[in-house]
Amino acid sequence: MSGLLIAAPSSGAGKTTVTLGLLRALRRRGIAIAPGKAGPDYIDPAFHAAASGTLCLNFDPWAMRTELISANATLHRSGDRILVVEAMMGLFDGAADGKGTAADLAAQLGLSVVLVVDASRMSQSVAPLVAGFAGFRADVRVAGVILNKVGSERHEAMLRQALEAIRMPVIAVIGSDKALALPDRHLGLVQAGEHASLEGFIEHAADAVSEECNFEFLLRIARQGLNRPSAANIDRLPPLGSRIAVARDIAFAFSYEHMLLGWRRRGAAISFFSPLADEVPAADADAIYLPGGYPELHAGKLSQARNFRAALLDAVARGIRIYGECGGYMVLGEGLIDAEGKRHEMLGLLPVVTSYAARKRHLGYRHVMPLDHAIFQRAMTAHEFHYSTLISEGEGERLFQVRDALGTDLGPAGLRRGQVAGSYMHLIDLAGISA
Secondary structure, eight states: OOEEEEEOSSTTSSHHHHHHHHHHHHHHTTOOEEEEEESSOSSHHHHHHHHHSSOOEEEOTTTSOHHHHHHHHHHHTTTTOEEEEEOOSSTTOOOTTSOOOHHHHHHHHTOEEEEEEEOTTOSTTHHHHHHHHHHSOTTOOEEEEEEEEEOOHHHHHHHHHHHHTTTOOEEEEEEOOGGGOOOEETTEEOOGGGOTTHHHHHHHHHHHHHHTBOHHHHHHHHTTOOOOOOOSOOOOOOOSOSEEEEEOSTTSOBOOHHHHHHHHHTTOEEEEEOTTTTOOOOTTOSEEEEOBSOGGGSHHHHHTOHHHHHHHHHHHHTTOEEEEETHHHHHHSSEEEOTTSOEEEOOOSSSEEEESSSOOOEEEEEEEEESSTTTOOSOEEEEEEEOOEEEEEOSOEEEEEEEETTOOEEEEEEEEETTEEEESOEEEEEOOTTO
């Protein structure tokens, strides 16, 4: 497998900015790249797509079966493209059960690891830090380091001298620069689609990465990965229908591209529409998917989207399957209370009321077992991440029985009424041994 994993000792080291800069810098040089994001993140991939000019897929070593990761990597890098995957958290940080680390992904796909180190508060100590990460697992190869937030030429010289002593190559050096910070909010970075100067930011990041970068060495280690057997045709999450209309705008942006890819490979046709623009699903759609996003930030506008509301009510009357995840689940409900405590009427297709005023963080991987087999038939893996709270829930068929990563029973989740269903779970894959 030709590819790189851009990792770090911990969160906050600048992995995303470095990855965006690398993707754009490689694109400038005419290098065919296939961007990826490790873990369940649904925000960073849009930034990667903007930087690289191509689709970004998630590779989740906890929630995805080994065969799905391998198959998607093979499909994604067709044409001998170089896989460039941004890790999540620290290189060896995983779920609550300790599994599913970025290092696991590197070992599985044979990716060379590039360690991004925030050097702003260290000098010679960089050597034992990097040496510890490089020697921690025999099946994970840390091939080089990118020094980030370097304060001066003297600081750089001290860092390089320390790393020379442990024979660790320095691939790039990036100076301290406040302009290389991305804005964030409660679920992560502010979305790419809301970043008014994103193109300029990516270009600046590419310039910063390119200033002192050994691209020849970077490409050499990218092509030194280990070959892994793979098969593109594997069992995947079944599509909701044969013609699926997917909501997509800044309120509904959290759909996983690997899932849409899987649906297409199963023969489904996918179209997109924007509820925020008061658009309606395709007339021939036999299923409607409302993914997660930030409906709590746009509740007032969504409540006034009359064409969208009428189309969804008509779809229910015609027996069209409708499924909502997290933010989509909130919109399927009767009401959404915003941060100021104001209630906005939602579609009213499920008997739930959610509140962003009564905030509580819900975060973690989930094992999901369908309770009502009208829509889903098999055990699945999922991820839950939201701050909104379910404050009332009426009668309906329960959708899932849920356990966390440690196997703790979290009880039932989600509801179904007829062909309308939803929950806070972001579905990722069919359950397998790797989960």
